[in-house]
Amino acid sequence: MMSLFIVLLGILLLIFLTVKKLNPMIALVVVSISTGLLLGMPVQKVMTSIGNGIGSTLGGMVLVLALGAMLGKLIADSGAAQRIVLVLMKAFGTKNIQWAVLLTGFLVGIPLFYNAGFVVLIPLVFAIASATKLPTLYLGIPMAAALSVTHGFLPPHPGPIALAAIFKADIGKTLIYGLLLSVPIATIAGVVFPRFILKGKMAVGQLLILPEEDAGLPSAVKSFITALLPVFLIIAGTLGSTFIATEPLRSVFVFFADPAAALLLAVLISISTYRFSITEAMESCTEGVKSISMIILIIAAGGAFKQILIDSGVGETVKAITAGLALSPLFLAWLITASLRVTLGSATVAALTASGLVLPLLGAQASPELMVLSVGAGSLMFSHVNDTGFWMFKEYFNLSLPETFRTWTAMETIVSLLGLFGVLLLQNLLF
Template sequence: MSLLILLFGILLLFILILKKINPMIALLAVAIITGLFLGMPATKVMASIGNGIGSTLGSMVMVLALGAMMGKLIEDSGSAKKIVFILIKAFGKNNIQWAVLLTGLLVGIPLFYNAGFVVLIPLVFAISAATGLSKLYIGLPMATALSVTHGFLPPHPGPVALAGIFHADIGKTLIYGLGLSVPIAVIAGIYFPRLVVSRNQTTAAAGFVINEEENLPSTARSFITALLPVFLIIAGTLGNSIKMDYPGKSILSFLADPTAALLISVMITLLVQKASIAKAMESCTEGVKSIAMIVLIIAAGGAFKQILIDSGMGETVKQLTGGLNLSPLLLAWLITASLRVTLGSATVAALTASGMVLPLIGPGASPELMVLSVGAGSLMFSHVNDTGFWMFKEYFNLSLKETFRTWTMMESLVSILGLVGVLVLNQFI
């Protein structure tokens, strides 16, 4: 009976989102209704809601805020554009897809998906106009790179939230995620577009030019500021993983904390940028504003997660699937992928699934790999109920059939390859 109530809750969530109800409101309403239907007293339901919001945001709100500040500073300073220009020069026209892919990975680490897409799409069109290559041929590697970083790499909201829920080490998650992201991005972002997209453009692109005379920061400053949080977290994690004591270990342990790494990165970026402190603070404020709704959606997702945990639903799922003899990682991916196809939002699907699969963590599945498995499942088969689907369709002026053949297939390929990569990693960790 409890499983039927959960399915009803998921169906209700799907209907509300389909009716354009804000996901935060939809998640909170469904969390309360599901908890009441599962027999939880009203006072316990509201206590679970509060605990879920607090436990989810408590471990990650500063990471999200500082990450948003960092991304906005990089965007407004012109570092993202500078990275694009340098890579285009380095790779040349024949290897331009590789330049765009690498750009997407570098820019996508500090920027959220929508921000990265908006920043890079004019440059994709500019490259298309300058080279005569199809906009879609250039754009798919960019979209793939942003999608991969969105699904697998902190400090994006989804992976950070999941790491908090599963009590996973963010540094290890980032290292494992990077190991998955690069080969997946190459397969789905380079070789897949060559199979499904015409290389040469059919219509001339106009209105976009690559202007290298802009007052952009230096190459060193651009790369250092964009990648500094990643380097600090990885260095801290690797240094902290050494069992023996040595001078400086406490410092590296400090750097392994993503809040500390991002705070240091923001401070260094403020010191080396050319803009005034007042203007930089405006950028930081705008960056935090841009993720306010994302944070609230994550908070509501944490509330729904806690309802599923406190009602015993996670244990019910564990018992029902115990006889299937499936890897917990595969099961987590299947549940998340099903929710993604149903609900549309990758973040909502991942957060909803987390409460169901949390009890599955054990010897057969590390918390870090569960984060990546759920992240991979959250990218599966993006279609008409996903805003990313429509953004890609409209920017590239595609038909529905063309969008399914390119965007949807690319997202599904990233998701499946992510699952395969997680299962392979599980054999060696």
């Protein structure tokens, strides 16, 4: 229990430093070192954990973040983002533009990890917000909600696929059950929730503003293909590598399924498709990476804090405390995962760690498919300062800490709690 108290002190220190306007990256590193030392870790192990945390976090993410930023900048500078805005608003109407963003978030979120999908979609969100004069959060929360829901509930997203393999769940049933949960949850968290919290901050007339046509913009087909090309490539790669066993064709699909490879191909195709000189294209790419440099550093520091919590054994303490509770297997799976999520920050780490603990609980009261969804729901619970997604949302939307808690953290908590409710409801209806 003392270790949990120390972690709480570390989180409070982080909040204090951030409120005092210390750069979040520096604050995270200071808190990581302080928390590690207070938890009794040797100095050398603390510094090694910080290095490992940064390396493991950025190792699989930095290329995706950089290429996603480049693609976003190319799409914005070419006018493709503005063309997409026009098409979406004509298709859905400005009053229903949230639904367009929500749908796009689903399409992007199924194959991509949250951070990669976020970087791909954020230029589109800002472009629509600018054109309609709507608050960025009015559109940003639907995007984030869709990405979070796919991260927790929908294969072939990598998270649910990994959990399905652990629990030996049927992918088709998991997808069907996941869709039954995802649509109402995304609607409540992504459409109803932002309208509720932003009520009174939008003039009625603003909902009727449409951008003017611009004949110089790229065609709609070209704009959508280049913007969504990473999604198409990853979906095709995922399906191909799943159902095709023949080499070397399967290796080609495996290559396309990798987010970094898909984004690299999209960047190269965008450079050749739009009317850029190579110099102009490289300038756009450079500016795109510059715009997220501090965000990358903050994410890295968040990874360091996460690793300190893992290496110090705090996660094992949480598991030991929650494992002794006599509860429904599905609720216990959610509770253990949620506890790890709140403590460790990483949804993926929390889900995979919890799955090993609750695997023996499978039975008549907990089907493999619903166990996947229960763990997925728990992995989204109460995202806060030790989660890289928290800092990405905060920095991209230029929010204060209280604002981030009221928007991002509240949205994630709504998704998690509704996911738990939906899983228990399906258990009673289906079994």
